[in-house]
Amino acid sequence: MTSELDPFRKAILTVHPDLEDAAFRALPGGWHSRAVAVDDRLVFKFPQGEEAELALRREASILAAVRPHVSMPVPDLRLHEGMPLFSEHAIIHGAHLETAQYEALPEGRRQALGEVMAGFYAQLHALDRAAMTAAGACPVERWLDGDAIAARALPLLPAALQSFAGRTIAGWRNLPPDPLGETYGFFDGHGWNMAFDHAAGRLNGIYDFADSGFGPLHQDFIYSNFIDPDLTARIIDGYERLTGRAIDRARVALLTGLHRLWELAALADAPEHHETMIASVAAWAARQ
Structure with missing residues (x-):
């Protein structure tokens, strides 16, 4: 057969x-x-x-x-x-890490995860740009501009999310360039790219570097918000201690919301994805 x-x-x-x-x-x-x-x-x-x-x-x-x-x-x-x-x-043994699983972790395991992720980002951001360019790294995918996101995403959102979306897009339009510039980074640090040992409560590794590349430094911190903003806060705290760089948490929050609207806009012509993307926007709006 x-x-x-x-x-x-x-x-x-x-x-x-x-x-x-x-x-x-x-x-x-x-x-x-x-x-x-x-x-x-x-x-x-x-x-x-x-x-x-x-x-x-x-x-x-x-x-x-x-x-x-x-x-x-x-x-x-x-x-x-x-x-x-x-x-x-x-194989790097482990499974995905999702919100409910993170919330079930004890305080010490949450903090340990934040620290190890902070170290990972600090080490990535310290890599030489010329060396990474020679290795094939290129700019990450650029998001649509505010007008395009508004035109494609807003008609798909329920009335309850219109105000949040409008504020987020307005903030994106007025956002100055990243004060920390661009860096080589992972730009995909959500729980579906993690090999997490749930029995031991620790991260065994990270995979899928296809979306890594050069992009605004603050943007690299938004993807862990798919797991939980608590984890992102711990990562940023640890990163600041390791690098001496100050991360603008409000900027990270704005970029998180804009990213979810951009994903909806990018899939505006694929209705089979609308429910999932709208739920993602709603989940972040409820946190703000």
């Missing part, structure tokens, strides 16, 4: 015939790649299309440049050239 995993299994066995009797399972799909876990110790990623292949090559190069300079465990991607191109790395 054929399986959707058969072509991936065949490709993997060409480089790892020793895995003939291993257990193969599909992992939840990303936007650009299919992923297969083998014996819960190796992950193989198969890019879907030319753009995805370029992104996988770039991610492997970036991780090679990042890994020696961060304490946080990150994937060690090995590329296998051929038809198809695919990557291999050892």
Whole structure:
């Protein structure tokens, strides 16, 4: 009987015939790649299309440049050239970290997580720009301007969110450039890119550097708000102690709201995503 995993299994066995009797399972799909876990110790990623292949090559190069300079465990991607191109790395064991799970953590575990994430950001932001450019890092995706976000997102929002959205877009229009400039950063630090050991209450590593690149420094702190603003506050506190930089918390909050409106605007033509994106805006508005 054929399986959707058969072509991936065949490709993997060409480089790892020793895995003939291993257990193969599909992992939840990303936007650009299919992923297969083998014996819960190796992950193989198969890019879907030319753009995805370029992104996988770039991610492997970036991780090679990042890994020696961060304490946080990150994937060690090995590329296998051929038809198809695919990557291999050892699994960093752990699961996603979501809001309810974070809220259930005791105080000490919350603080430890904030500190380790603060160290991760401090180390990333200290990386040499020229070296990261040579590794393939490029500017992160730029958000739509205020007019475009308003035109695409506001008609989709319920009346109860119109005031919040209007204030947020107005703040974005009037926001001066980041006082700390641009940096190489992760720009994707939410709980779905974490390998969190829930039994031990600790973070085992971070993965998916496809969206990393150069962007406004404050923006790198918004993504942990998908987990909980309490975590973001702890990360910022630790980061300030480590780096001596002052982070504008109001700016981070504004950027968080704008990011969620931008995501809705970017998906305005994809109604199947509207409910999720509107709920994301509503969740942040309720915190303000």
